[in-house]
Structure formats: C-alpha cells, structure tokens
Amino acid sequence: MNKKVITGVIVLLILASIIYYGIVLVLEYNSNLVLKESYENKDFNKMYNFFVLNNPLISDRTYLGGKSSPVTLMVVVDFESDTSKKFYYEKIPRIKELYIDSGQAKLYHKYYITPEEFDTKKGRFIYASAVQCYLGLGGEEIVEFHKTLFETAEKDILALTNSFVISREDFEECMNKNINNNPYKVIYEDMLETKMFKIQGPSIHIGIDGRDNTVLFGNPSISLINRSIRQKQIRLGI
Structure with a gap:
C-alpha cells in the first residue's frame, strides 16, 4: 500500500x-x-x-458553618439506606458540634438520586425536594429536618410543616412545582453526579473548597473523620 x-x-x-x-x-x-x-x-x-476533575458541585447550595472556612464537608444522603440513617444520626450532630458550630468547616448536603427517580419524580427525589422546599421557605433546622425525614413515610411529608413551622400551603405548592417538571437545579446536579461519577450514599467528602476530596463511605468512625479533616487543616497550615 x-x-x-x-x-x-x-x-x-x-x-x-x-x-x-x-x-x-x-x-x-x-x-x-x-x-x-x-x-x-x-x-x-x-x-x-x-x-x-469530577468534583461535585457545591457553589449554588446552602451550607452550614463558617463562611470563610476553606474546609468543606459534603455529606451524600441516601434516604432509603439504613446505614445512611445511622451515619446521619450518630455522626452529623458530632461533626456539627466539633467543626460547623465553631466555624472550622462548611457542611453541605447532597443526595443520592438515580436517573430513574429523577425522571419519574419518585422515591429519593421526593425527599430531596422536601429539603429544598424547606430551605426555600426559610427553614433553618437543617440537621433536625433531615433526621425527621428519615423517620417519615413519603405520604406523610406534608405533615412535617406542623413540626417545623412553615406554611403547609407554600410547602405543598413548592413540592408540586418540583414534581411537575420544574425541579430544583441542585437536585438535577445530584442526579447527574450519581449517574456520571457513581456518587454513593452514604458517604462524606472531605476537601478544600470542594476539591481534592477524601471520600469515606458507609458509617466511618468519628476518629477517622477527625483524622481526615485534620489532614486538610495541616495542608492549609491551620
């Protein structure tokens, strides 16, 4: 040739x-x-x-903690996982006490949502929507709201407005808006990360400004979480 x-x-x-x-x-x-x-x-x-770089998106979502802190903690919540529930109940209040309330880190919530759930607007999509609607209506008890959601059947989610003092009418309107093909952007992002990056819940991503994340899966010990956070602080010279 x-x-x-x-x-x-x-x-x-x-x-x-x-x-x-x-x-x-x-x-x-x-x-x-x-x-x-x-x-x-x-x-x-x-x-x-x-x-x-496949870094999860955090720029447009609510967080708890110090505004100026570069240490970021991203908790991936799976509302259908007993391990996720156990991790959230056992570890998140302690993490909040040690690092968030003291301003040493920011805590972000992300959600494990499959493309099928996003398309059908069912399952974990409903629970993630409930969180975003709660935040959108000015809800501030973020950790307690998540803990309560773990204990709440999907059909009873609207009744949470009684416990968390938000307008049931506004909450229901927000939920219906999400279900009727106009979901929050952050929910779409979480679904996309589940699809593209195989993000798993429960997991906690410990990083610096959302990058260079150390990912701990399941229900890691608080000592392992502490060590991972400390490693980031040492890199930052804190």
Missing part, C-alpha cells in the same frame, strides 16, 4: 473521529444542563472542575 493511500486512510479516520465526537458533544450539550449553563455563562472553571 503506497503512502498516499495510507495518508488518505489516516485522514478519513481522523475526520470520522472528529465528526463522531462532535455529534456526541452536541447531544451531550443539549441534554446536560450543567454543561449548557456553564458554557453559556462562560464558566470554564466550573466546566473543568466538574467534567475533568
């Missing part, structure tokens, strides 16, 4: 690859709201952190 033929074959393969990946990118752009929003806002740093 002469050089011209070989060169022609190579060029055709390169062109075919460019066309293929171009089609894939267009399809991904149209279906991936994070990619589309980041590109339209020219937020290339967000695109790099998410799609290249």
